[in-house]
Amino acid sequence: MTERTVMAVPVTAVQLAPMVRDAITRLNRRVRQARPVGDLTATQINALTSLELAGALTPRELADVERVQPPTMTKIVAKLEERGLVQRSPHPTDGRQVILAATEAGRAVLAQFERARDEWLASRLAELRPEERDTLQRAAEILRKLARA
Incomplete structure (x- = not known):
């Protein structure tokens, strides 16, 4: 069997997107x-992750970040609070509002989820050839650059 060299055809940004x-x-x-x-739903995990990444947010801000209606976020937050994963604090300047933040237990749950995801991805990456992992490392750097833009 002979090896055949495959020439990559350059693609435009519009084709690559x-x-x-x-x-x-x-x-x-x-x-x-x-x-x-x-028993946490993906929506609950996403809300908890947003609180951890953004820090403390009002329920309205969290609803906006998660792109859900405030009543929906109220239900999500209630479930998280019930499990001790989120805590409410008085708003420092607006007595009508509260600030939401992830608790230590909430951060521990997020760390557990991250470990499971990293383990799955690491096992898949281990199946790749070293050259493919090198390519993905370069791609990850480029994707981070795109995300900053």
Whole structure:
């Protein structure tokens, strides 16, 4: 069997955009599925993650970040608070509002989810050839650069 050299055909940014978006979307979905067994929903995990990344937020701000209606976020927060994963504090300047933040238990749950996702992804990455992992390392750097823009 003879080896055949395949020449990569350059693609335009317009052609590459849907390819990259699709690959990221599919990988993101699969990584999100790799989570420890538990009764938290993806929506609850997302809200908890947003609180951890953004710090303290009002319920309205959290609803905006998560792109859900405030009544929906009220239900999500109630479930998280019931489990001790989120705490409410008085708003420092507006007595009518509260500030939400992840608790230590909430941060521990997030760390557990991250470990499960990282373990799944590491096992998949281990199946790749070293050159493929090198390519992905460069791609990750480029994707971080795109995300900053």
